[in-house]
Amino acid sequence: MKQRKQLKKEKSMSRILISTMHRGDNYGSALQVYALSEILKTLGHHPIVLDYIPKRINLNKQVRVLLKQLFLPKSLGDIKGAIRGLAITLTNYRCYNTFFKREVTLTRKYYSYIDVEKANIQVDVYMTGSDQVWNSTYNHGIDPVFFLKFAPEGRRKISYSASFGKEQLEEWEKNETKKLLERYEAISVRELSGKSIVNDLGFPCQVVLDPTFLLNKEDWKKRSQSHHEKDKYVLIYSVEPDKQSVIQVARSIADKLNAKVFMVEWGHKPYAGVDKMISLVDPLMLIDYFLKAEFVVASSFHGTALSINLCKQFISVAPARFNTRVKSILEIVNLPGRLVSPAEFDLNKALCSINYSEVTQRLNIARENSMNFLKFNLLQ
Helix, strand or coil: HHHHHHHHHHHHCCCEEEECEEEEEEEHHHHCCCCCCCHHHHHEEEEEEECCHHHHCHHHHHHHHHHHHHHHCHHHHHHHHHHHHHHHHHHHHHHHHHHHHHHEEEEEEECCCCHHHHHCCCCCCEECCCECCCCCCEEECCCCCCCCCCCCCEEEEEEECEEEEEECCCHHHHHHHHHHHCCCECCCCHHHHHHHHHHHHCCCEEECCCHCCCCCCHHHHHHHCCCCCCCCEEEEEEECCCCHHHHHHHHHHHHHHHHHHECCCCCCCCCCCEEEECCCCCHHHHHHHHHCCCEEEEHHHHHHHHHHCCCCCEECCCCCCCHHHHHHHHHCCCHHHHHCCEEEECHHHHHHCCCCHHHHHHHHHHHHHHHHHHHHHHCC
C-alpha cells in the first residue's frame, strides 16, 4: 500500500520548464521567478528555469561595449566611467548568478532560439512565466522562446502571469502572436489590458497575480535575509533612467518623517538628495529593506507589487513608459490613488495611511484565484 501511494505521488509530480525573463539584471525579475519556483515546489512539482539569455542582456555584449569605451575613449571621464561600469556589471552578474544557483534549478545557458530548439528539452509541462515576456518593444521584436515555439507538439503548454506591458498590440505583430498562442492549452496574463489583447485574438484568458504575490508577507519574512541598518529611512525602488524627480518626491516625504533616503541602485555614485545607496545586495536581503522601510517610493511594477504585498505605506511614481502594468495591480487592490506623477505630487495625500484590511481581502481572493489556475492547469 505504501509503495502504491509513493507511485501515485511520483506520477502526479510534473517536471515544468519555465521560460521567463529572469536575467533582466533587476531584483523584480529575479524575485518573480524565485517565487514561482517556490510555489510550484509547494504544489509538488519540479520546476526548472530555462536559462535563456537574449542578446539584449548578454553579459559579453555589455562587456564589449565597456571595453570599447575604455580603449577608445573620448575623454578621461569615459575611461573612469568604463572602469566603474565594468566593475558594476561583473559584480552585478556574480550577485545574481549566486542567487540563481542557490535558489532555483537552471538548465545550461542558451543565447538564441535556435540553441533552445536544438536542445530538444523534454519535460511534462512547458510554461511561459511572468514579466514582460510578450512585450515586443522591450524584447526588440517577438521572441519565440518566450512563446514556447520550441516546445514539442502534444506536450502541455501554459502561461502564468505573462505580460505584454502595453495596452494593445501593433498591427504587424497580431497575426504572429495569434499563431503562437494557438499552441497553448491555458493562458493567463498579469494585466487587465493583456486579457483584452488575448481575448481580441480569439482566446480565453485569465488575469492572475504576479508570482511575487503568491508568497504572502509572512512567507517573504521567513525567506528574507536581515540587514542591520539602524536609521529610519524612506526607500526608493526605481528602474527609471531619470531618478531625480523620484528622489525629490522621496526627499520631501523623508523630511516630513524625519527619516533618511535610501535608494536601490546597482553601485552607481550617489545622487544628490540620497543618503545611502543600497547596491549589490542579495535579492532576499532587498525584501528586508522593504519590510523595515518607513515608507516606499516606487517607480516600477515590482517596487509597487512588493510594497502592496508587504503592507507598506507607499506611493508609485508613474514610470515614463509601460505604466499599464502598475495601473493594473493598483486597480485590482483598489488603490488607484497611489499612482502619482511628480508634477501632481501632493505630500499630504501621499502620507494618508493605507488601510490594509480591505487590500489584504482583495489580495487574498486574487491569490486564491491565481493558485487555482496553477493547480487546475497543471493537473490536466
